[in-house]
Amino acid sequence: MQNDWKNLPLGLPMTLASVGTLATLFAGKNLHAGFGVVWAALSFWHGWQHHKKMQADAGRLKNCCLTAKADIHAQFTxxxxxxxxxxxxxxxxxxxxxxxxxxxxxxxxxxxxxxxxxxxxxxxxxxxxxxxxxxxxxxxxxxxxxxxxxxxxxxxxxxxxxxxx
Structure with a gap:
């Protein structure tokens, strides 16, 4: 249960934070800054999730390529x-x-x-x-x-x- 929130898709919260930030441009500095901080934090969190996924994908691709390269060398001179x-x-x-x-x-x-x-x-x-x-x-x-x-x-x-x- 604790890991579920770490893998939460952040599209909806990020959209709400960005809309809130834009909507509060003229409402007041504190409210606008608050939405901006939430948006920045969610963006950072989303970037970290994306970074971990890219590392995992790169590792799978590297293993796949090494296996394919070994197969090619085994079959062809x-x-x-x-x-x-x-x-x-x-x-x-x-x-x-x-x-x-x-x-x-x-x-x-x-x-x-x-x-x-x-x-x-x-x-x-x-x-x-x-x-x-x-x-x-x-x-x-x-x-x-x-x-x-x-x-x-x-x-x-x-x-x-x-x-x-």
């Missing part, structure tokens, strides 16, 4: 997350531009990714624009299509580019 983040900006056979906000956010991934992409059969160049997070790949079509998995990948990129139009 950084390479999988990066690959899943790519979108096809443009494609013509022999040239593709991919974009990922993660490339711009994690510059330490850029050089290793360029080197990795250049290691594929038929890839002539792989260049990352660090500001935009785009990866431009040029390749020899005939050489790339000799590798069935790379040919399937190129077909998938062509589908994604066509769907984007």
């Amino acid at each position: 950084p390479v999988q997350v990066l690959v899943n983040s790519f979108q096809v900006d443009s494609y013509v056979p022999g040239r593709v531009r991919l974009r990922s906000s993660l490339l711009a956010a994690y510059p330490e991934w850029q050089q290793p990714l360029e080197e990795y992409v250049k290691s594929f059969t038929g890839v002539q160049t792989a260049a990352i624009n660090p500001l935009t997070g785009s990866l431009l790949i040029t390749y020899d079509i005939a050489q790339l299509r000799q590798k069935p998995k790379l040919a399937v990948l190129e077909d998938k990129i062509a589908e994604l580019a066509a769907a984007r139009l």
Whole structure:
């Protein structure tokens, strides 16, 4: 019972105190000051209730985010997350531009990714624009299509580019 009054919603008492304060502007200093003090006290009390609620909500959100982050790390490696983040900006056979906000956010991934992409059969160049997070790949079509998995990948990129139009 003692804690019930601590969690009392203060909307109605605050409204009455504010109306009383405004209504007593011309009634007299003591009455006006009295309503003003009550309004200030209720405002402070309401602010304290709100502060406690915000702290509790922030704690729940932090725990939720930490749990979600742990789940994501358990399911995905950084390479999988990066690959899943790519979108096809443009494609013509022999040239593709991919974009990922993660490339711009994690510059330490850029050089290793360029080197990795250049290691594929038929890839002539792989260049990352660090500001935009785009990866431009040029390749020899005939050489790339000799590798069935790379040919399937190129077909998938062509589908994604066509769907984007």
